[in-house]
Amino acid sequence: MAVTDATYKFLYVDVGAEGGASDGGTWSNCSVLDAVEENRAGVPQPEPLPNDDQPVPYHFVGDDAFALRTWMMKPFSHRSQVLRERIYSYRLSRARRVVENSFGILSQRFCCFLTTMHQHPDTINLISMYVCALHNLILIRYPHEDPDTHDLIPGGWRSDRHLQGVLPLTGHQTQKDAKDQRDYLSHYNMSPAGAVPWQERMVVAP
Structure with a gap:
């Protein structure tokens, strides 16, 4: 279980829960x-959102596995969402995407997470914690966002020389490659470079 910030860094990591445990159960511990x-x-402390004067508590962003709290926001139920609820859930899902990307970047940079780890569980716990620390240090040195303009630096981690040749190209991994490509395209379509003016209207349409 981990908490990340908007720059893909891990702020909190809890390692060692059983693999079959639910997200909600792991979070509760x-x-x-x-x-x-x-x-x-x-x-x-709570602060107003941009261009507003109503203080809003700082909060985590989670999915349906988490209980709704002032400090934990989750999507509305998928049943009979009105327009404002659909837009909120969509915006929340875009924020949650940063967390998914954090784990994706971590696992691609440290490929031990892409296969079975045969070390003792205590050793695996230590490896996981150290790797998260290294992940943060790499992002400080090679950020994914321009610190001045806040523009994204696209795909820099994918061309890292240490990663060349590690992505599978054939065999039973072909489906994963297709999913990775679809995931990449979906992120591009939501970026300033690939977005179109009417996409939000299409997403929230009944």
């Missing part, structure tokens, strides 16, 4: 949950 509920997590 994380130390950060108690820290948030007991106001020990260092979460900033």
Whole structure:
């Protein structure tokens, strides 16, 4: 279980839960949950959103596995969503995409996560924690966003020389390659470079 920021860095990592545990069950056993509920997590005080004057609490972004709280926002139910709910759920899903990308970047840079790890579980826990720290250090040195303009630096991690040749091209991995490409195209279509003016209307249309 991990918490990431908008620049794909890991802010909190909890390693060692059983693989069959649900996201909600794993979250309920994380130390950060108690820290948030007991106001020990260092979460900033509520502030107004841009161009507004109503203070809004800082919050985590999660999916349906998490309970709705002022500090944990999740999508509306998929049943009978009105327009404003559809737009909210869409915007929330775009924010959650950053978390998925964080794990994707991590696993592509450190390919041990793409296969079975045969070390002792305690050793795997240590490897996972150290790798998350290294992931953050790499992002500090090679950011995915221009610090001045906030423009995305597209795909820099994909062309890392250490990654060349590690992506499978044939055999039983072909489906994964197709999914990776579809995922890449879906991200491009939502970026400033690939977005079209009417896409939001099409997404939220009944």
